[in-house]
Amino acid sequence: MNSSQLKPSSVSQSHWRDQLRSAYSDPQALLDALGIRVDEAKLLSHAPFPMRVPQALAARIQPGNPNDPILKQVLPVDLEQTSQPGYLDDPVGDQASRQTRGLLHKYRGRALLITTGACAVHCRYCFRQHFPYAQEHMGGSYSEQAIDYIATTPSINEVILSGGDPLMLSTERLTQLTDRLAQVPHIERLRIHTRLPIVLPDRVTDHLTQWLSSLPWPVVVVVHANHAQEFDGPVDQALAKLKQAGALLLNQAVLLKGINDDADQLVALMERGFLSGALPYYLHRLDKVTGAARFEVPEEKMAGLMHELRVRLSGYLVPKLVTEIAGQPYKVPVL
Numbered sequence: 005m006n007s008s009q010l011k012p013s014s015v016s017q018s019h020w021r022d023q024l025r026s027a028y029s030d031p032q033a034l035l036d037a038l039g040i041r042v043d044e045a046k047l048l049s050h051a052p053f054p055m056r057v058p059q060a061l062a063a064r065i066q067p068g069n070p071n072d073p074i075l076k077q078v079l080p081v082d083l084e085q086t087s088q089p090g091y092l093d094d095p096v097g098d099q100a101s102r103q104t105r106g107l108l109h110k111y112r113g114r115a116l117l118i119t120t121g122a123c124a125v126h127c128r129y130c131f132r133q134h135f136p137y138a139q140e141h142m143g144g145s146y147s148e149q150a151i152d153y154i155a156t157t158p159s160i161n162e163v164i165l166s167g168g169d170p171l172m173l174s175t176e177r178l179t180q181l182t183d184r185l186a187q188v189p190h191i192e193r194l195r196i197h198t199r200l201p202i203v204l205p206d207r208v209t210d211h212l213t214q215w216l217s218s219l220p221w222p223v224v225v226v227v228h229a230n231h232a233q234e235f236d237g238p239v240d241q242a243l244a245k246l247k248q249a250g251a252l253l254l255n256q257a258v259l260l261k262g263i264n265d266d267a268d269q270l271v272a273l274m275e276r277g278f279l280s281g282a283l284p285y286y287l288h289r290l291d292k293v294t295g296a297a298r299f300e301v302p303e304e305k306m307a308g309l310m311h312e313l314r315v316r317l318s319g320y321l322v323p324k325l326v327t328e329i330a331g332q333p334y335k336v337p338v339l
């Protein structure tokens with residue numbers, strides 16, 4: 005791999021699907037491309053939740069740095085295979101909130117659609133990494149069941165497209181879905197939870213923004229970046245296009261040991277996200293999902309971090325630190 009292949013700008017804008025196909029799936033190949041040495045015994049080459057890193061994201065990893073904050077989010081390591089007490093396959097009670105195939109109804113007023121199991125990046129802390137997508141995503145004809153549930157539940161006024169990542173669907177499929185949702189009169193807002201504008205910014209095509217601006221509801225797009233280093237020119241452009249299409253942009257992050265559990269890094273993330281057009285939404289405490297224990301930040305440390313953020317940031321740049329507790333009717337504020 006030469007360095008020009010790592011430059012996102014060298015990849016044609018219309019080919020986000022090609023970029024998905026050329027994503028790194030072999031940890032050693034990624035490390036070789038970046039000139040990073042990691043003890044081979046510590047790598048997990050055939051992880052059950054395989055590595056997936058688009059080249060556009062790999063281009064933002066600092067060559068030669070084994071502690072790079074992006075690399076740590078995506079590199080499968082042997083520690084994932086050590087089981088830890090309190091870490092579960094479904095830490096947030098998704099299965100209990102399942103109403104029909106592909107639809108989670110956990111909080112009043114909001115229904116969440118598992119539009120697909122696929123994502124462009126496999127974050128090692130992903131709370132849905134053990135989710136049974138093969139049976140549970142809202143594929144093909146099954147979407148009718150989910151739409152029926154929404155149509156017959158008048159208290160639902162917001163639909164959240166989630167996954168996997170909803171922007172892994174073609175714009176045609178998204179259009180079919182929102183055309184159906186548009187027939188449900190009590191929907192007032194659409195929310196899209198996606199990491200693609202960050203990890204694969206070329207997904208934000210003109211076709212996608214035309215679809216967004218044609219929707220009959222106010223649209224909120226919640227992106228997901230954990231570190232200021234995840235932002236670059238192409239990400240700025242992608243977010244600017246989403247904003248131009250009328251979406252309100254928010255960013256959510258997960259507090260991750262060794263990645264962003266530091267006041268300077270968090271301040272930089274919130275300020276950089278703002279420059280790119282996204283206000284902070286949630287800062288999630290790690291969901292205790294099997295395999296992710298190495299990312300846990302102790303509770304005592306969180307208090308100090310939140311204090312620092314409140315001291316140093318404008319009020320609107322302070323994220324809400326929350327945790328998800330199965331069975332609770334909202335995401336619970338931590339501090």
Ligand SMILES: *Cc1c(COP(=O)(O)O)cnc(C)c1O
Nearest residue numbers: 108109110111114115116164335
């Ligand atoms: C997080 C989540 C939501 C959205 O919650 P907000 O607090 O409104 O962001 C909705 N449904 C499910 C199943 C969720 O996990």
